Amino acid sequence: MRTRVGYSGGTTAHPTYRNLGDHTECVQIDFDPTRISYRQLLDIFWNAHDPTRTQRTSRQYMTAIFCHSDAQNRMALESLDRVSAGHQKPISTRILRASPFTWAEAYHQRYMLRQHTSLFREYRQIYPDIVSFVNSTATARVNGYVGGYGGRAALMAELEGLGLSLEGARRLKDIVTQRES
Numbered sequence: 001m002r003t004r005v006g007y008s009g010g011t012t013a014h015p016t017y018r019n020l021g022d023h024t025e026c027v028q029i030d031f032d033p034t035r036i037s038y039r040q041l042l043d044i045f046w047n048a049h050d051p052t053r054t055q056r057t058s059r060q061y062m063t064a065i066f067c068h069s070d071a072q073n074r075m076a077l078e079s080l081d082r083v084s085a086g087h088q089k090p091i092s093t094r095i096l097r098a099s100p101f102t103w104a105e106a107y108h109q110r111y112m113l114r115q116h117t118s119l120f121r122e123y124r125q126i127y128p129d130i131v132s133f134v135n136s137t138a139t140a141r142v143n144g145y146v147g148g149y150g151g152r153a154a155l156m157a158e159l160e161g162l163g164l165s166l167e168g169a170r171r172l173k174d175i176v177t178q179r180e181s
Contacts (some may be wrong), residue, residue: 002140003109004028006104008066008069009059015102024062027139028101038072042079053088066098073097109134112147116175119146122168136163 005027012021031041042065049063053181067073076095084091103109109130114120119142142152142162155176159169 001030001032001137002135003030003143004101004103004134005108006102008099008101009062009064009096010099011105017105020058022059023102024059024064025104026064026066026101038075038165039079042076046079046083046093049093051083051091051093052087054092063075063092064093064094064096066096068098101135106130110139110143111144115140116146116171118171119164122164126163142172145172148179150176152180 005025007015007020007023008026008028010021010023012019012023015021015023029041045065051063053063065076067076073095080091080093080095083093101119101136107114110120110123110133113123123136123139123142124133129140133139138161141150142164143156145155152173155173159173162169162172164172
């Protein structure tokens with residue numbers, strides 16, 4: 001339904017991009033389990049990165065799944081076992097208990113959408129404060145489309161519900177269509 005970027009997994013009070021301490025950059029996902037299951041999200045996660053990539057630097061870029069419940073932890077560990085069975089190299093992705101999540105600075109939120117100035121401005125008129133902008137399902141969906149996730153057919157199925165003007169909808173269709181060409 002929506003995502004937020006931020007920091008988790010550490011003990012530093014009030015982490016920021018310039019003062020991350022022992023936190024990890026991460027994405028917080030709000031999802032509707034009647035539309036996508038936690039297991040499906042785990043499958044997407046494992047397929048979206050190389051889980052054997054060794055951590056090169058600090059905890060900032062560590063690959064991890066932060067679990068919010070015993071059930072999520074169990075499913076994440078089961079998914080780790082399945083993924084491990086398919087790789088010769090050790091898996092470096094960590095399964096950790098979620099700790100408090102701190103939003104990243106505003107300029108990090110909906111980063112891909114921000115690269116498309118006219119769409120970004122249109123949504124900032126609809127959602128003038130950063131909290132409503134980031135909590136919007138529409139901005140999350142459009143951020144994904146302009147970032148290369150989702151094709152024209154999927155976009156057309158939900159375009160009317162994204163709240164864009166006719167011109168904004170045309171621009172978004174053009175972006176997705178050009179990427180598919």
